[in-house]
Amino acid sequence: MNAVDTWLTIILLTVATVITRSSFFLLGHAVKLPPKVQHALRYAPAAALAAIVVPDLVLANGALHLTWTNPKLVAGVGAAAFFLATRHLLGTILAGMALYTLLRISL
Template structure:
């Protein structure tokens, strides 16, 4: 692959990115509106993506399922959930989860 091919690939990928990400801005009102049920379902996409990233880290240790009391990540995650359910304070949840994880990691 020579330099011209590389620059041509970069140009085409840039164009594809701009068109797909900016299509709603470029088309404005002419864009197809999503059905209300789909719009409602898409509101849960960020939470689902976050859960898909966090859950394996909490449940796996060295590639194996580690659902025991000796798993500091899992215990800290459960503690953070309890803090959030009682306070509904996101920053406090993060701080409590990290403090609990640090304490459990040191003691276990």
Template sequence: MSTIEIWITIALLTLATLISRSTFFVLGHAVKLPERVQHALRYAPAAAMAAIIAPDLMLAGGTLNLSPANPRLLAAVVATVFFIGTKHLLGTIIVGMAAYTLLRLYL
């Protein structure tokens, strides 16, 4: 891919992002989303976060790594169990990072 193609791609993606995000501001309350769409959009942040985090947890060197020797995946499991038990977000981050550090050092 040449340099000009990269810049054209960046410009087009920027334009697509601006158009898709600005329509709600430009149109305001003139357009009402159906209740089902509004309900589905409530899950968008969680889905986006899962799409960002899941590959980092499950891939190692470009291959799927679901083994017990994967410290990232094990730390995520520990953090998830902690969160389900306590519902404490800051504690979840601390426990997850501590578990990852310990597992990374000892595995």
């Protein structure tokens, strides 16, 4: 692949990105999603976050590690319990990190 092909690829990918991202702003008022789709899309951020966080909590060195000796998993469960009890996001982060630090030091 020569320099012209590389620059052409970069330019075309940039144009494709700008078109796909700006289409929501340019056509947003003209396109109406059905209510069921809008309702389902409200769960997308939580699903994406869970897809990122859960594997980190349950895997250790690439293997499934679902025991009480896994400090990440125990801290994650503790943070979830704290959030369910208080509904305080910053407190959840602090409680989870404090629990993780204590468990990592002690285990």
